Amino acid sequence: MIFPSLIGSAFQALRANALRTFLTMLGMMIGVAAVILMLAIGEGAKAMVNQAIESMGSNLFIILSGASTSGGARVAVGSRPTLTYDDAQAIRKLPLVREAAPVVPGSAQIVYGNVNWSTSVFGVTPEYLTVRNWEIESGGFFTESEVRSGARVAVIGRVVARELFGDEDPVGKIIRIKRSPFQVIGVLSEKGQSLDGRDQDDTVMVPLTSAQQKLFGTPFPGAVRFIMAQGESERVMDAAEENITSLLRMRHRIGKGEENDFTVRNLAASAQAQAMATNVMSYLLGAIAAVSLLVGGIGIMNIMLVSVTERTREIGIRMAIGARRSDILWQFLIEALTVSVMGCLIGIILGVGGALLVEKMAGLTVVVSVSSLMMATGVALAVGLFFGFYPARRAAGLDPIEALRTQ
Amino acid sequence: MIKTTGLAKDYVTGAGAFHALRGVDVSIDPGEFVAVMGPSGSGKSTFMNLLGCLDKPSAGHYHLAGRAVSEMRPDELAAVRNKLIGFVFQGFNLLPRLSVLDNVALPMLYAGAGHAKRRARAQALLKRVSLDGKTHQMPNQLSGGQQQRVAIARALVNQPQLILADEPTGNLDSETSHEVMNLFTELNRDEGITLVLVTHEMDIAAFARRRIRFLDGKVVEDTGVAA
Incomplete structure (x- = not known):
């Protein structure tokens, strides 16, 4: 019963400081957009390699003339x-x-x-x-x-x-x-x-x-x-x-x-090596993007801490008229979550848009998978919860008398 | 309504323990209108904080409406503040970003009341304090006297048995002060709400039927109901 009102008041509080809210969200937006874009590019590269492997034919050997090792003055592969x-x-x-x-x-x-x-x-x-x-x-x-x-x-x-x-x-x-x-x-x-x-x-x-x-x-x-x-x-x-x-x-x-005087190459093995390389690349890209999500989360925590300090008196008033500690905790947690979820949604739009743009402009194959969207959303929620919790707990732990005395 | 026995509160400061309250025994019956007086540092604010369940005593007992408040856990205290007590402060303490109506309805939100019920009740109380035309204004658009009436409506919204007013006229001119005091008197007389009011001013204290005076953490004068 109290949650819809809490979400409403979270929006109210966030609107009151629109610029700050936007800047806080920006960190989240960039993080989520980066994750989605990087995963899309990585998945695209993987899909391209897989398609190439399939088109090559399966379980292939290529047998070339000449030795594979080139010690001394041996002729190169395929030359004789x-x-x-x-x-x-x-x-x-x-x-x-x-x-x-x-x-x-x-x-x-x-x-x-x-x-x-x-x-x-x-x-x-x-x-x-x-x-x-x-x-x-x-x-x-x-x-x-x-x-x-x-x-x-x-x-x-x-x-x-x-x-x-x-x-x-x-x-x-x-x-x-x-x-x-x-x-x-x-x-x-x-x-x-x-x-x-x-x-x-x-x-x-x-x-x-x-x-x-x-x-x-x-x-x-x-x-x-x-x-x-x-x-x-x-x-x-x-x-x-x-x-x-x-x-x-x-x-x-x-x-x-x-x-x-010949060389046998297993093409499937080298294709798999290449697939693995693209895999590693997409993990790397994802990891770099995840760091920006983390930074976005720290930005949220930072602003929420400032917000708690600024609104100490408000917290005191709310406690005096009967807010339980858990009510205060949820209020600030929901504010942090609102910022991260909204940032995440805008980030998804930016990320998917960016992926489509990359596909158009750079001609790369990109694949935006549902799982990458779900992962980005999940991580954004977790980041909001994790980094929102400490400021919220600090707010809930305030002494009502001290809080009321703050100007 | 209120019964304190040996109520004491110590604060530990850098200079050692400070005894803000040194064993206060006060009993207030339902429907009383009490003025609490005393110079600053006399312990009256500490006493009010304890009565308001915002603080816990270092020693002694406090019973509010037959319940041993001094033994309660924080969430139970929050519930007592929410349902049994209404607060009116010197600085009004309205939330600046909420409309007048939302400010009045806020305690009901913490009591778990539904949206429609909250609105209806807050509307009725704003009418009661003659502010039904201002429901959708923001607090800073109102005069001091009007803001204090909003605060009183908020204090009444969960039908408390006790109202604690901490220098409610401290920021008001004498005319609005008297309006506010008349409102308090009405509430006490017509609805039987117990009123405890902190004030420095004799003419404000004169509205009350009983005066308790604090000095150095002790009650030094209690006129009793007869006054």
């Missing part, structure tokens, strides 16, 4: 082609490997009519789609026999389709890759950004042999730049890596104690 199409076929047959796809990458200018576009061109086999968990949007993909015969067919990504063809249907059209004519037989579905920020839809795929022979001539016939392999499941990744390593060592006739 030691991997072949046959290596990829052998890896495919390993029981712990679901699929493997050899890749010959390069970049080329593509021309259609009078439009041209420079993009990355991948020479691949049909298994590549499976490994990368990629779909065909329209048309189809080239077949095993087209790979064997070195057919001049191409499957293009969404960006290339848009840039070269606009609204036209690309399937069936002839494009020129490095001046060689290729027929477009399919368009890939949208994939988005990769972990390193490349647009994966800005790509063209041609049969592996076509790339080797017609586009990116190499002094090492049959060599591929890298092989992408997919493990059977997440649990067997380490064993699969060992199997691939020993298989390739055997195939490449590498003796005991000699160094590998």
Whole structure:
């Protein structure tokens, strides 16, 4: 019965000192807004990484030519082609490997009519789609026999389709890759950004042999730049890596104690490392923002202490006419809570608004989660209670006679 | 109504113990109108604070309306102040940010009364002290005499049996003083409210039917009801 009146009188007291109340609230507002904004940015980064990991394909290995260690004067990873199409076929047959796809990458200018576009061109086999968990949007993909015969067919990504063809249907059209004519037989579905920020839809795929022979001539016939392999499941990744390593060592006739001439990388592991890094970043951002909430809380305590001192006489009068200590305690506690809750609400509006602004202006992905709103509100309430309690208890502990005597 | 036996109050100061009240035995019946007099430092303010349950005695006993107040806990004392006693101060002691109506209704809030009930009762009392036109004004918009009448309405709002007035006319001119005193006299005569009033002025004390004079923490004169 007394609480609605207490909230009313809290507003009254806070209005009486509007500027001071606003400044006190400001600390809370900034704190809550900072927490929400930082969490939104952190969550956004996490969502982006997760999406990139998903688009990459799951349980992936990338097998590169060359040694991973670079002691002495060894050649860098991938610089000397030691991997072949046959290596990829052998890896495919390993029981712990679901699929493997050899890749010959390069970049080329593509021309259609009078439009041209420079993009990355991948020479691949049909298994590549499976490994990368990629779909065909329209048309189809080239077949095993087209790979064997070195057919001049191409499957293009969404960006290339848009840039070269606009609204036209690309399937069936002839494009020129490095001046060689290729027929477009399919368009890939949208994939988005990769972990390193490349647009994966800005790509063209041609049969592996076509790339080797017609586009990116190499002094090492049959060599591929890298092989992408997919493990059977997440649990067997380490064993699969060992199997691939020993298989390739055997195939490449590498003796005991000699160094590998290839490198196997577990992409899932490095993606997880990156996800962890974003996690750590979002915790850090949140922690920094939480400090500003704490500072806001101390501001509330400061002002409430001043307020109690200023209103000592009022407290004395209230006690004389029958206020219990608990009534006084609640009065000041509710004032502190009102400041923190209002600051929190405005802070939420500012934080969410700021997050949307960041998304628009900086192009970052931001995710405002309900849990971050609830956390910010909870912390603001706790801060209000914690820092409001001491001044309120001081008010309630005043001696009525002393309080009445104060001018 | 009031019965004190051997009531004493000591204050510990830097210079040692100060005996503000040294064993006071006073008995006041319901419906009495008592003036408490004495120079400053005589102990009359300490006595009033004890009567008003704002302070606890160092020794002795105090019974108010048959209840042993000197043995009560702080929350019980707050309830006694709220329901049994009405205070009227020299400086009016209205809350400056509350309207006249809210000031009068405030003790009922602490008594736990509902909003509608508080308003109705406060309205009625403001009418009783002839201020029903000022309900929504702020205290500082009123004259001293009007503010004191608001304070009296507030003191009456929970229907107390006792009103303690600490130099209620100290800040008023003689004409308004007499108006306020007439109001007190009416309340005492018509509603049987026990009145204890501290004053320096003889003409104000003359409104009362009994005078108690303090000096050095003791009662040195008690005229009894007959006066």
